[in-house]
Amino acid sequence: MAQEKSKPKNGVTAKDVKKIAKLSRLHVEADRLEPIAEDLNGILGWIEQLAEVDVEGVEPMTSAVDMAAPLRADNVSDGGKRDDVLKNAPKSDDGFFVVPRSVE
Amino acid sequence: MTDLTKMTLSGALDGMAKGEFSSVELTQAHIDACKASTKLNAFITDTHDLALEQAKASDARRASGTVGKLEGAPLGIKDLFCTEGVKTTAGSKILGDFTPTYESTVSANMKADGMVMLGKLNLDEFAMGSSNETSAFGPVINPWRKDEDLVPGGSSGGSASAVAADLCLGATATDTGGSIRQPASFTGTVGIKPTYGRCSRWGTVAFASSLDQAGPIAKTVKDSAILLESMAGYDAKDSTSINADVPDWSASCGQSVKGMRIGIPKEYAIDGMPADIQALWDQGIEWMKAAGAEIVPITLPHTKYALPAYYVVAPAEASSNLARYDGMRYGLRVDGKDLTETYELTRTEGFGDEVRRRIMIGTYVLSAGYYDAYYLRAQKVRTRIVQDFENAWETCDAILTPTAPSAAFAVGRKVSDPVQMYLNDIFTVTTNLAGLPGISVPAGLDKNGLPLGLQIIGRAMDEATVFKAAAALEDAAGFKAKPEKWWV
Amino acid sequence: MFIAPRVADEKDWIVTDTGPWEIIIGLEVHAQVASKSKLFSGSATGYGSAPNTQVSLVDAGMPGMLPVVNEFCIEQAVKTGYGLNAKINLFSRFDRKNYFYVDLPQGYQISQFEHPIVGEGEIEILPIDGDGNVGEPVTVGIERLHLEQDAGKSVHDLSPDETYVDLNRCGVALMEIVSKPDMRTPEEASAYVEKLRGIVRALGTCDGDMEKGNLRADVNVSVRRPGGELGTRCEIKNVNSMRFIRQAINFEARRHIDIIEAGGEIDQETRLFDSVKGETRTMRSKEDAHDYRYFPDPDLLPIKLEQSFVDKIKANLPEMPDVRKARFMSDYGLPEYDARILTSDKTKADFYEVVAKGRDPKIASNWTMVEFFGALNKSGLELEDSLVSADALGCLIDRILDDTISGKIAKGVFEKMFAGEGTADEIIERDGLKQVTDMGTIEAMVDKVIADNAGQAEKAKENPKLLGFFVGQVMKASQGKANPQAVNKILREKLGL
Incomplete structure (x- = not known):
């Protein structure tokens, strides 16, 4: 089956993986950085065939429907459902979500 | 009494209308079938007690003269649709015991039409997969088994297996790159992804917002039309929902295709295509010709780039859509020494390998310095793919292609090579990128006796033509094969 | 860039x-x-x-x-x-x-x-x-x-x-x-x-x-x-x-x-x-x-x-501060300073226009800016929370212009209004602040003050500056209620200035 697989020209490095993982809030053990970089490069190398397409003057497509955003009237029609909002919270207290301390 | 689980949805609705059996009887028969099928692992959550209650209520409604479109029909719901009071997992550990306080618009529409819900169906984690092997709740097994366990396709593997194994009369599914049609092809069922915007996305766990679209998996083309009529409809809560009436699609099934122009895209004849699939496609062309359709060769030159474009767009959107699963407001929380570590542990333990892989790809293609080369370029390629179809519609009314490049494969065979796995969606992904309707119809068996599907693609909003062509194909193929019941 | x-x-x-x-x-x-x-x-x-x-x-x-x-x-x-x-x-x-x-x-x-x-x-x-x-x-x-x-x-x-x-x-x-x-x-x-x-x-x-x-x-x-x-x-x-x-x-x-x-x-x-x-x-x-x-x-x-x-939105735009400032200068004849302060905020400008309606614009401006904004500043209150409405302030100004009270008395009345004690008329009535305009009464007061300060009255002819002293004494005797113009006039006559 048709399959083009090559190392991407500007492949990701272990350092890139570390950065991407940090941005994504994913933990990657140090010894996994290289293998993951290799894994991602396998996919990115295949994706790079997009460079062959002539996209000169082509508008990017951001939605599958060619419409303008519908606008809604400014009415208070929602909210007032604190119990629903907190129902699945791992921890809540006195109407608040309780989370690990976000400042030092 | 005949085996009620062998019935089609439309047959069962007729049977209940004629008073031949009740919803409770029909539902009980399906519950028994579900209980005997645990080896297939099609369901994540059973709601049998709830189903019987709903069936009783349905029988009462019918007695009082109120009959909805799906009145009393026992169906399955892919576990990507939020269901009020019933745990919803998206096939992931990260949602923990998340129990929505709300009902997705699609399942709410079906409830309003009298549906009986048997349970929540297994799927690839966050619908990311083509074999249902990425589910945190274990792989779904295809009822079409040959010597070894086969995958049902994905991501709607639970939906496809359950329908193929007669565990339910039909099921909801979702399709982001082929997740309805490819499993339908692998299991000898019918699956349609409608035009983007037909079914509301409100309350359905998002994978890639600009591509996700709900649709049914069913036993027949007509059943799929009946289900889609209930699922679809305008919803002001989804900004991308199309404000249009839902036509009587089941009436399109059985109409003549005389004079319909069927396009055959030469680019879909890929290198290395299995001979069985090429032969079936050729056979399909002959069937349509025999039914009075006109066959038109067409070209969709950017087909080859659809899949790589998809693997930029879908992970990019997913990386952002899945940021909300952070352990703060619902779902799994794995405590770390500080906030950052809690985020990281939660998301690392909560998400499986494939989901983490796609989040990282998506994060990378959107990050500073790479956006233009990857994301923006992919969006432009997407425009090219749409233009391909626009050109094609000048000479044809519908397009006939194979659904998938292979039949069902063995569990574990492709998991090690992501790109090889991604290629499963090579024929289906173009319609997601372009937002077009596509249906897979079971059309034959390969040399190993495994089902294969053919796909009909239509113009945006023209599901009527898609159903018409699909029903003609179904009629000509006369596909009646069923898997042996080895799992009971 | x-x-x-x-x-x-x-x-x-x-x-x-x-x-x-x-x-x-x-x-x-x-x-x-x-x-x-x-x-x-x-x-x-x-x-x-x-x-x-x-x-x-x-x-x-x-x-x-x-x-x-x-x-x-x-x-x-x-x-x-x-x-x-x-x-x-x-x-x-x-x-x-x-x-x-x-x-x-x-x-x-x-x-x-x-x-x-x-x-x-x-x-x-x-x-x-x-x-x-x-x-x-x-x-x-x-x-x-x-x-x-x-x-x-x-x-x-x-x-x-x-x-x-x-x-x-x-x-x-x-x-x-x-x-x-x-x-x-x-x-x-x-x-x-x-x-x-x-x-x-x-x-x-x-x-x-x-x-x-x-x-x-x-x-x-x-x-x-x-x-x-x-x-x-x-x-x-x-x-x-x-x-x-x-x-x-x-x-x-x-x-x-x-x-x-x-x-x-x-x-x-x-x-x-x-x-x-x-x-x-x-x-x-x-x-x-x-x-x-x-x-x-x-x-x-x-x-x-x-x-x-967007055209509809544009057509219905309210007056912008710069335009309003220019209008305050041209229509009300206000100095740039007054116009700028008053139009810096819509609520303030709206307030002023109510006060100025049918009244002297400069007096209205002074009262709005000096007394009213001053009181707001001092109390830390927002204009919206003030107990004095623009109409009420306007009435107070009217009482000055119709000689019911003097400007000085009015400041005291305003303080009481700001404290929520009532309208200008209510406070004037309650506290008996109505200005004395009866010439006979004022003349009697003037006579008494001159009599009490005969020595000073003698000197006044040579030193007209002493007029101020006498005005002060009469106003004090009247508890500020005597009409200042009348007091001035009568004093000048009596002192031969």
């Missing part, structure tokens, strides 16, 4: 041993849209509700929840765009700004990055120094205005090792107004914010309440040699009063100069202003800078406005 062609006036340079410096200032002002419901959901936006009671499943980022745009917020952004003399973009789009934070449930903020709803514009400001001297007008360029969601609130003092999160604010619509780096002094920066506040309040698009955080500024500061190459800038987040804006800029500029003069380099970073210490401190350094991965929100479609939609 960050270009700053204007060079500060020499008087605004900061001169040190190494020579002169000028400050380059740009502001990003966040103004909360005065909408009833949130930008993308139907929950309420009110202030001070119990935690998480104004939160929808959309705001909480529940699985499968989707945003739908609030039309009113779009209108307010367009209106404000017109108020900034800016280009309205008929095509705009919402993008996702991706980052993790506990008060950001979706894991991204919906904002506008590439295609904001409002493009370039400009406004004119009048900087006023600490002594109240008005400087030359300065034109400040507007880079853009875009709409975005506010985040929730993190509370850190309810538990020592946890954070409590309230999402009531989450999803409230904000207009982010980005200026060009066109300001050169702290005073210009605060005058700019004051001006913006006046504009949004005149338009009714934002209530401008800085105390509640409904209008707040991020301040970008850098220094350079006058007209020279631009320095590295730092962004000071969420400064929420005019005074703090000036303090923060002064501190930050000095900090930059000190570092550069000591041979150091400025790190481009995000800083916080500590209003207690009057200092800024590091919040986030460049190394921790986010990579926000903006991309078009696929849950939302582009905003495409019809020309007729």
